[in-house]
Amino acid sequence: MKRTIILMLDSLGIGASADAARFGDEGANTLGHIAQACADGLANNGRQGPLQLPNLTQLGLAHACADASGVFPAGLDASVTPVAAYGYAKELSSGKDTPSGHWEMAGAPVLFDWGYFTDKQNSFPPELLDALVAQGNLPGYLGNCHASGTEILDRLGEEHMQTGKPIFYTSADSVFQIACHEETYGLDKLYDLCKLARQLLAPYNIGRVIARPFIGAKAGEFSRTGNRHDYAVEPPIPTLLDRMKAAGGEVISIGKISDIYAGCGITQQHKATGLEELWDKTLLQVKTAPDQSIIFTNFVDFDSSYGHRRDVAGYAAALEYFDSRLPELFALLQPGDRVVLTADHGCDPIWTGTDHTREHVPVIFYGDTVPPQDLGMRDTFADIGQTIAAYHGLPVLEYGSNCLPEHH
Ligand SMILES: O=P(O)(O)O[C@H]1O[C@H](CO)[C@@H](O)[C@H]1O
Ligand SMILES: [Mn+2]
Ligand SMILES: [Mn+2]
Secondary structure: OOEEEEEEEOOOOOOEOOOHHHHOOOOOOHHHHHHHHHHOOOOOOOOOOOOOOHHHHHOOHHHHHHHHHOOOOOOOOOOOOOOOEEEEEOOOOOOOOHHHHHHHHOOOOOOOOOOOOOOOEOOOOHHHHHHHHHHOOOOOOEEEEEOOOOHHHHHHHHHHHHHOOOEEEEOOOOEEEEEEEHHHHHHHHHHHHHHHHHHHOHHHOOOEEEEEEEEOOOOOOOEEOOOOEEEEOOOOOOOHHHHHHHOOOEEEEEOOHHHHOOOOOOOEEEOOOHHHHHHHHHHHHHHHOOOOEEEEEEEOHHHHHHHOOOOHHHHHHHHHHHHHHHHHHHHHOOOOEEEEEEOOOEOOOOOOOOOOEOEOEEEEEEOOOOOOEEEEEEOOOHHHHHHHHHHOOOOOOOOOOOOOOOOO
C-alpha cells in the first residue's frame, strides 16, 4: 500500500530564510518564538508553561527548527533522536503567500510576481471599484484599505449591516477580500460578488479573491464563519496533484486544499472547520483511502486564528492540540504509508504587523519506508513534491529533487 498523508500546518515557519530581509522578516521564527514565549511564561492564557510537543519532537520538528534557525526551540526535548527524516526548505517562489507555498511544495513554484495592492488606504483602483459597483448592483462599498480581517469587522461591520455595502480589504498578500454578513447580506450573494470580482481582477494578476462571511449582531460580537471561500487562479504548471489524478490515483482534499489549487488535481473534496474537524476528517480518510492515494489536509487555523491575530498562547495551544492527535494517525498507518509534515510560509505571532513572515518550512517524512535521517537544507519546497512523485511512480515534476532517492 502506497499512500501519502500530507499535513500542511499553515504558517508554521521554523526560522527566517537567507532572503528574509528583503521582506522585512530577518529574525522571524514562528515556532522558535512561540516556544521561547512559552518557556518565558508569556503564553499562559488558556494553557500553561513550556511548549509541549512530544510527538512533533519525535518526528524531528524541533531538530529541524534548530537546523533552520541555529537555535533549538526552548523547552522542547533536545535529547530525542527523531524517528523520521527531517530537514527544512527555503522558498523559491517570489512571494510568501499561501498559494505560492502550496504550489511550490507540489512542484510549481511561483516565479513571477503577483499583483499587490500596496497602498494602505484607498488601496483599490477606482475603475475596479466602479466596475464592481455597476456590475454587482452595489449601493457602494466600505473599507478599500489594508486591514486585519477581524479588526475591520469591529470598525465597519455595523455600517455594512445598515447599508448593505460590502467591505473590501486587502493585506500584504496578493488578495482581494470581501467581508459580508452571512444573514443580512446572504452567503450566495457574497459568493456571486466574489466570482464577479475574480473576473474583474484578471488584469491585476491577483492571486486570490476571498469571501469572508461573518455573523453576529454588533461590534465586539462579530465572528467569521467556516463558510470562507477562496477563489484562486490555477497553478502555472501541472503539480503533483495533477500527476496523481492523471495516473488514476486519489487526491483527497481536506479543508481548503481544493480551493488553494483551484480544484486542479483533486478527486475528492471534504470541507472541515476548525482543527478538531480537520483532524477527524483526515483520520476518517486514512481509514478508507485506497492504494495510490494522497490525503492532503490544510490546517488553516494556525495562520488565520492565531498567526495573523498575533496570538502566541492561542498558537501554542493549537500546536499542543495538533500534537495530541498525532498518535491516532500513527495507529492507523499501514505498511507503505508515508506522513509528510510541512508548512507554506511563516506567520510569526510576535512579529510586527499582522502579515506572513518569510521563513524556512519543515520537511518531514515519516513511515516504515523512510529511514530516519537529517535531510539538511532543501533548496525548494518542491523537493517534497518530487519525493512524493517518485514514491508513487509518477512522472518527474519540473522542479525539486527527491529527498529519499534510495527509498522509492
Ligand atoms: O486578516 P485576515 O482577514 O485573516 O486575512 C489574512 O488572511 C489572508 C489570506 O490567508 C491574508 O492575506 C491576510 O490578509
Ligand atoms: Mn497559508
Ligand atoms: Mn495567511
